[in-house]
Amino acid sequence: MKKETLQREVRKRENTAIPKSAFAYAFPKTIPVMAGYLFLGTAYGILMKINGFGPLWSVAASTLVYAGSLQYAGVSLLAASAHPVYALAMALMINARHLFYGLSMLEKYGDIKKGKFYLIFALTDETFSVICNENPPKGISKTAAYLWISALNQLYWVAGSALGGLAGTMITFDTAGLDFALTALFVVIFTEQWLSCKDHRPALTGLIVSGACLILFGPDSFIIPAMAGILAVIFQEEKRKINL
Numbered sequence: 001m002k003k004e005t006l007q008r009e010v011r012k013r014e015n016t017a018i019p020k021s022a023f024a025y026a027f028p029k030t031i032p033v034m035a036g037y038l039f040l041g042t043a044y045g046i047l048m049k050i051n052g053f054g055p056l057w058s059v060a061a062s063t064l065v066y067a068g069s070l071q072y073a074g075v076s077l078l079a080a081s082a083h084p085v086y087a088l089a090m091a092l093m094i095n096a097r098h099l100f101y102g103l104s105m106l107e108k109y110g111d112i113k114k115g116k117f118y119l120i121f122a123l124t125d126e127t128f129s130v131i132c133n134e135n136p137p138k139g140i141s142k143t144a145a146y147l148w149i150s151a152l153n154q155l156y157w158v159a160g161s162a163l164g165g166l167a168g169t170m171i172t173f174d175t176a177g178l179d180f181a182l183t184a185l186f187v188v189i190f191t192e193q194w195l196s197c198k199d200h201r202p203a204l205t206g207l208i209v210s211g212a213c214l215i216l217f218g219p220d221s222f223i224i225p226a227m228a229g230i231l232a233v234i235f236q237e238e239k240r241k242i243n244l
Helices: 002-017 022-050 055-064 068-079 084-094 098-104 116-121 125-131 142-170 178-196 201-217 223-243
Strands: none
Touching: 022 055, 022 068, 022 125, 022 142, 055 068, 055 142, 068 084, 098 223, 116 142, 125 142, 201 223
């Protein structure tokens, strides 16, 4: 009798620990990104406004482009009426790292059918950092969880952009340095992952390879070699595990 009571209590605790929907599971995962994206989106909207582009421009860019660092760089490109070919080249260089993100997500996104194109479109740096470590529990659809994480993160960015565009007309202080907020968010996410994961080898791999490429290739050209190096190290590690 005591054994049956204990088993029922264990099952009850397990059931209450599992979120009742994919949204309930996904939303807490996006809270750190929400805190960063609302501020970053607002900063972007302000920069757009003070360069002559209203809230609708900010919202349209955050909805259709949705690439934080590229959007920040795009403010100066739009303000200078840059040639489309030059803008395209800049976009390819800035977002080339997403090639490696896509390769590393083949396993997670490989068997997803509905919503895959949106998941690919919405794979920002922060969304990647959240989803790459997520394995939804039994009873939660993997596809739904990933879609909610991706959609919520974009919603935060769009909302921040709209807020910044509206607030830009009231800004009277010097906005120099607002674009550094994007780098600050990367540091926060890295720190959170370091504290939550016991295995620090992936993080150390990223730091060591990136540092070496920064020394070898310089600050303007190290990102793509660093991503390639990190991917090569991770690939070899996974290959070693399979052979074991």
